[in-house]
Amino acid sequence: DVKVTQSSRYLVKRTGEKVFLECVQDMDHENMFWYRQDPGLGLRLIYFSYDVKMKEKGDIPEGYSVSREKKERFSLILESASTNQTSMYLCASTSSGRDYGYTFGSGTRLTVV
Amino acid sequence: GDSVTQMEGPVTLSEEAFLTINCTYTATGYPSLFWYVQYPGEGLQLLLKATKADDKGSNKGFEATYRKETTSFHLEKGSVQVSDSAVYFCALSKGSGYSTLTFGKGTMLLVSP
Numbered sequence: 661d662v663k664v665t666q667s668s669r670y671l672v673k674r675t676g677e678k679v680f681l682e683c684v685q686d687m688d689h690e691n692m693f694w695y696r697q698d699p700g701l702g703l704r705l706i707y708f709s710y711d712v713k714m715k716e717k718g719d720i721p722e723g724y725s726v727s728r729e730k731k732e733r734f735s736l737i738l739e740s741a742s743t744n745q746t747s748m749y750l751c752a753s754t755s756s757g758r759d760y761g762y763t764f765g766s767g768t769r770l771t772v773v
Numbered sequence: 774g775d776s777v778t779q780m781e782g783p784v785t786l787s788e789e790a791f792l793t794i795n796c797t798y799t800a801t802g803y804p805s806l807f808w809y810v811q812y813p814g815e816g817l818q819l820l821l822k823a824t825k826a827d828d829k830g831s832n833k834g835f836e837a838t839y840r841k842e843t844t845s846f847h848l849e850k851g852s853v854q855v856s857d858s859a860v861y862f863c864a865l866s867k868g869s870g871y872s873t874l875t876f877g878k879g880t881m882l883l884v885s886p
Contacts, residue, residue, distance in 0.1 A: 664816075700878065702877060702878035702879050703862070708873060750817065752817075761809075761819035761822055762809075762817070762874060763819075764809075764816035764817040764818070766814075767815070
């Protein structure tokens with residue numbers, strides 16, 4: 661069964677820490693995405709990547725960076741975590757082309773205290 | 774820019790009732806349209822899709838028809854079950870090669886026995 665796996669289901673971090681969220685897909689997809697999900701706001705795109713070492717900013721990239729050193733792995737980095745980054749983070753991947761749906765991971769619920 | 778508007782929830786229904794969740798969109802070009810479902814504690818799953826005008830997507834008893842004249846993609850099901858309780862997201866693709874999706878804010882469905 662094809663999968664997108666997020667390394668942690670729940671994380672608690674302190675303000676100012678550097679936080680790494682990891683995502684791995686086994687479908688050989690070109691495109692990978694990081695979203696955050698907040699009540700009343702839906703899903704908002706943070707960053708995406710369409711190839712190894714390539715990245716593009718989404719709608720809310722401030723305070724985040726990403727890394728894609730291998731095709732199957734896409735990491736989201738919170739350089740200095742803040743309480744307003746407490747959220748559910750969802751990783752997704754898809755093949756190129758507008759007709760393909762995303763495959764999502766189960767999400768990481770991050771709490772910054 | 775592109776946007777998706779969904780009816781606000783929660784939508785509360787009794788088992789076997791008819792379901793409609795409204796979705797309208799604003800987009801340039803000819804987007805593909807999607808419905809995703811998120812069960813409690815999980816990531817999003819693709820429910821159905823339609824890639825051109827007048828297409829009907831269907832899955833698990835759910836249906837939605839791509840109406841370009843009304844820019845709508847309403848989700849319907851003839852008889853809901855308790856197990857359909859979830860959050861439903863309407864989304865469109867921007868049509869670029871990167872396959873980014875724009876999501877609505879989601880509609881929670883609660884079905885009681």
